Amino acid sequence: MNPGDIIGTYVLDRRLGKGVTASTWLAHLAQDTPSAAAGNERSENGAAENQPERISATHPESPPNNAPTSPPVVLKIFDLAETSSWKPLDQFKREAEILRTLNHPRIPKYIESFDLAQGGHFEFVLVMQYIEGETIESHVSSGKKFTEAHIEQMLAELADILAYIGSLRPPIVHRDINPRNLILQPDGHVALVDFSGVQDAIRSALYPGATLVGTAGYIPVEQVSGRATHRSDLYGAAATAVFMLTGRNPAELPMRNLKIDLSGLLYLSPGLAYVLGNWLDPDQDRRFLSAAKAAAILRGEEPVPTAALASSPSNARSSENTRNIESLQSSRRALISHILSEPDTGRESVDYPAELPSDSRLEIQPLDPGLYIKLPRGKRAGSSSGFAFFPIVWLGFVFFWTTMTLRMRAPMFFPLFSIPFWIAGVAMLKSFLKPSITDTELFITPDGLLKKSSSFISNSAQQYAISDVGTAKVQRSSVQLNNRYLKELAIEAGTGTLTFGLGLSDRELYYLEKRINEELEKLKKLPRE
Structure with missing residues (x-):
């Protein structure tokens, strides 16, 4: 496929990404380009015999044709010839079905999906809303930095998204929260994309270990063993925040007790330290902080739990320095180290x-x-x-x-x-x-x-x-x-x-x-x- 090719009623503009079995393209409606009419005339004269035949559509409504210019869309095109099994196709169709049911301002909207027969190949096309911006990964890789306040805002918005998909019945597990799947929009907000690894929590619980989906450094232990849950996405969100804070893959950072150790690298606000300390726990049962409550804490709408502040060494500092404390887990380790270094108490x-x-x-x-x-x-x-x-x-x-x-x-x-x-x-x-x-x-x-x-x-x-x-x-x-x-x-x-x-x-x-x-x-x- 090349820019200018017509897929169904859409014209390809430029390729956004290429995976093993699917490619993603920026496109627009063919009726919106001046060459569309000429193209139709050539088709009538027999000069466009190689135009792909549209076989079926899973969405009965077609995009509006009356506007002279429509917003750009994203086409995700799956070529059956590129895969040796049906499992990637199952994931592709599951992504389309899931997107049809989702309605959130920070998730791309589903437009339609259809099948094509083109040049002897069967292709499956998912059309969704185009979200303008750059990925968090490309933003950081270009040398740009985030302020801590902006990271708190973006993590709170991501928590809102996770709270929404977690509130569905059955809950939805994204399974691949990482900097490549977060779009930083021009207004500073973030959107979550790429639901190709999505799975409902019931399927994950009943059929564990069927497919390992995720990005190394951003998936917790239970997801590696095939038992992803809604709390697995919380870990991915926290690991993504760590990437924004450090500019490094979390797997490259030092660890202690199987947990990412931020004590020697960062000084964090109490709210951000508390959320990261909870969500980065390798034991999913200890990731008890809900996404909704985490968003409220990060926005200052709810106070950080007293227990978290009490365990922090900055408890005795002035209010001006209170925001410059280490993470909750680091404070716990410091307390334990202090106990171990002292002679036995009560001597x-x-x-x-x-x-x-x-x-x-x-x-x-x-x-x-x-x-x-x-x-x-x-x-x-x-x-x-x-x-x-x-x-x-x-x-x-x-x-x-x-x-x-x-x-x-x-x-x-x-x-x-x-x-x-x-x-x-x-x-x-x-x-x-x-x-x-x-x-x-x-x-x-x-x-x-x-x-x-x-x-x-x-x-x-x-x-x-x-x-x-x-x-x-x-x-x-x-x-x-x-x-x-x-x-x-x-x-x-x-x-x-x-x-x-x-x-x-x-x-x-x-x-x-x-x-x-x-x-x-x-x-x-x-x-x-």
Whole structure:
């Protein structure tokens, strides 16, 4: 097809895009061009025998012909010869049927659809309203920037669209919210286009995994596994806002706990931070914020929930700086990091046990002067199969992500992006299994502190002069089990910290803290030779 070709009653002006099986063209009614009459005369004289034959129309009404000039339209043309299966045709016809039922100012209006037989090819044509503007992707790629207020406005308008299609029965799932499918109009508003991947929520729930539709970086976990829901579109909307904020595909940004980490890149208003923090959650059950309420929050019509503001570190700042806070998720992480970096709370109220539990496997022997402590290999608190379950799930998800990106033929940086997660998963699994295969010994003598670890895999030792050894404290570790952080003993040694006893019970750890600190105090009072 070329500009000037006639498709049905339309003349092609220029091609807007080309997919695998369909192309999109800007067109106008053939009756609106001066050459149309001449074309009709040539047809009567037999000079236009190759004009396509219009077979059927799924819309009984034809576009108005009485106006000298009609608005331009968009023709989406599907060529059956370009596909090897019926599934793309099914998606194409589903898009036409869905657009017929939609009525929203930010969604292109359906005009008509029909079939053509042309040059031995069968083509299916969808005619819809042309929305003037450029895509968000092309706007950002050209080097232009958005203000945060404009991003809030556009995200609120997108939320209005999602609230509308989500209110239909059954709800409609777009499945491909990304910067290429959002048109920035000359007046600054946005419109959502390309409903080729659309599916109703009932179909998605009953027939999961049939077709993977979406753009890498803008689809959540449940959509990768074929179970897209209305909340999957919320994730795509938030990821698109991240692209507008950073100019980068969200998959290129750092992640923490499987969630896009914006803490080191952005300072956001409370409303935008709250919406993004909720909608970017990898667990769809935690994306509880409705599109309608998100739009109200972004427009300032509803306040940001108090819980979100309370968890923000900017709570104590002046009102002028309140808008410059990090995202809600970043604040939560900062709070957790603060807790982990502090010694165990409530230490003054700790009652140190007088002796070890009777079933403890710790071996403690006085050296006169000094102390010997041995933690034998074997099952310990927290080293059960449940403890190692998290790294196994982690590695399983990373494997799933890597294989799916390869199957989707995504750019190579997407599977390469998973390498740090592979490393982290293997490190976690190794640290979780290590207590079951390692004997750990502590020697505290006038000469210093020696920690030895031995297993059938490797042996290691760490030694510090007694003058370089500080106090021992029980602290929270970075390892979580059953929604509770495990504890370990941390001994100040040199410029760092020597840890011991991950997964021991509280009574064992506090007993060790008391004994080690008492012994260190005695050793430091001994006269030096």
